[in-house]
Amino acid sequence: MERMTRRGALAALAGLGLGTMVLAGSAAASDAYPTGPITMLVGYAAGGQTDLVARAAAKVMGEQLGVPINVVNKPGAGGAVAARELQQAKPDGYTLLFHSNTVVNSAPFIMERVDFTPDDFEYAGMITAYQVGLVTQKDAPFDTLPEFIAWAKQNPGFSYGALSPEARLYIEQIARQEGLKANIVPLKGGGDMINAILGRQVVLAFSGGIHNKYPDQMKMISALTTFRHPSDPDVKTIEEDGFALGMDSRATLFLPKGTPRPILDRLAAALQAAATDPGFEKVAAAASIPIMYLGVDAAYKEMADTYAKNRGIMQSAGLIK
């Protein structure tokens, strides 16, 4: 079945005139890399923040490498569909995946049928970070997580907006530790979250970073990362407030297992050029996405570290054994 699908996919690609470039690349040796167009998969639909960063980066990287980079959106299962497709691609550097590293460092703990480990892919660097945080209305009567907890103790049965399993995990852990009673309202995506906050349906919500576009209506009370957000340097992280729950995620360049190191270095150099390109910086700044470039070795380390750390968090939350 798996083979059939893949062959079918290639045939259909060829039918659209896209297949030629996938095939053209396969024969090239790594020292001459790249000699043909590169396909960059993105595991989210067009128009989202990852897609935006991917396209802006692909533009600069294409100029750097001297070949076009075609961005192909392959949404599904938070990127797991695209990651699995990448696993089946040739490790020749002509198919890559630009995606959040959550597909490896958190999805396997949350989704039953996803079992990626950091060893399943090669990494050619990371370029931006996601500013994940807990957000509320600008005029809410609390500014920090401890203040919120004090408020929540007086107001049991408050509503919290969650758009992902991680989002539920945070409030469940905090509520368990502090004895709060929360009503968790399921939300579908970032747009739904903004509606819920601006429409005052919920008092607190999990944001994947989109809140930075609404500085007049929203404020963040806690950064859910191990580092303070460049956009909100005064807001403490959740770890500073005494909960060991910080989970970092970064936009990462994934390659199939077995891709030669020289190719990774070549791609990482192009990615680094993108990170300092004025055009890319402009796009990232407009979307309030911080550029935090990591090279090949740093990316491998970041992947292994966050995988181990997130695994510990999920274990203590009882999500995995």
Added chain:
Amino acid sequence: MHYLLVGFEDVLLDPATLFWVAFGVTLGYILGALPGLGKATGVAVSIPLTFYLGPAAALGMLIGIAKGSAAGSAVSAILLNTPGEPSSAPTALDGYPLARQGKAQKALKMGLFASVIGDFASTVILIGLAAPLAQYALLIGPVELCAILLFSLTFIGGLSGRSLIKGLIAGALGVFFATIGLETETFIPRMTFGLLELDDGIALVPMAIGMLAVAEMIVQAGNLRTLDGEMEKLTDGGAREDHFVTAAEWRRCLPVIARGTFIGSIVGILPGLGASVGSFLSYGATQKASKTPEKFGTGMIEGVAAAESADNAVVPSSLIPLFALGIPGSVIAAILIAAFILHGLTPGPLMFQQQPRLVADVYAAMLCASAILLVIGYSGQRLFARIIKVPLRLIIPGVLLLCCVGAYMETNSVFSIYVMLFFTLVGFFSRKLDFSFVTFLIGFVIGPNLELTFRQSIQLLDHDAANLIHHPIALLFIGLTVATVAWLALGSYRAARKPRRPRPRGKETIEV
């Protein structure tokens, strides 16, 4: 107002901007008119282009595609009974019978006029009232939305076709298929059979292509001789009134278009509903308000006007939350956000202060797009209307190819084509067994939103139904729902008590 004039100056005097707006409308219209292809394809083609265009041109082009495809999808719905977008499915109900009666040009013109009027009026609403309307829309939370969706499900009654029971079964099946995928609260996969591709549920586009277009082509292939024979007998160029919309029809349709525009604009502003809900509601409401509801589905021009006006009115009004608050209300709006950001702009209220001129340019481009739509659609009519004379054996293979391309483009994956083929089977049998695929679609589109808003409501009401008292709008719609269901039940009870009289064999004779 002053800025709007400047905007018009910018757009009309800059041939490049005007060109890209016209390009977007034309591309959208053609893609919409081709069965299987549509907005999704157009957007996929144009995203890379937006990188290289100026902000006004890029935004104008994207909006043009959305407007063009919403109007163009009526063409294939009317001529071939294969709606280019799911939102044009109600258009086909009356448009196709009209075309089979030799009134294709009349139906196409009505569809176009209704589209353009709905589109233009909704654009004017966007320009004039975006800010206040968006504030009101925020008052409609999940609790209110849940009640509104519940009420809209009662329209299934009117759209069920010959049998209410079969209509309800098809609607329930639609809801059933919409439950596939990750459950929204626990994120446990439901009925995905371990396929990761199904985690995000069955995508609307490939499903609708299979159900509406491919299945229809197969049914038509089975009737090839009869259908072609009918068409040969049909002498084109007959009565003049078959080609034009008569004054009497205009009088009947204008209130219908006004209602469609109103419904479409409201649906567009509300989060997460989309054009399909708009056109279904408008069609259903028009049928309910009509003195002759039993004639719908046999070639009532009002049906075309109702569906198309609402379908197009959704597009501009779905940008209201985006422009006023920065909230994406539709797929096109989400893409537009990316385009805004690419050009260093933050969508939302700040835009009006920081970039008033650009906002004016975009508004002007949108109004120009309405005018261009009218010109392009009108000049294409005669050409399109000839399609109905082409023998089906030449049309069917081309349509099938386009359907595969359209399904594939949505997710760049062959899995979508399998989804399309599966729903081809469902669509084929629903036609053969006379189950309404329209109520199936309504169930499929409304079902997931109803579930999500219901679950949200339970949490927001703190698990206590008594808290509904704080939501008067929701109470109103719940009351309306109960009243409608009671009215339907009473009607069928009376009908059952009467001795059965032989009913005329109309396709859409209603039980109630």
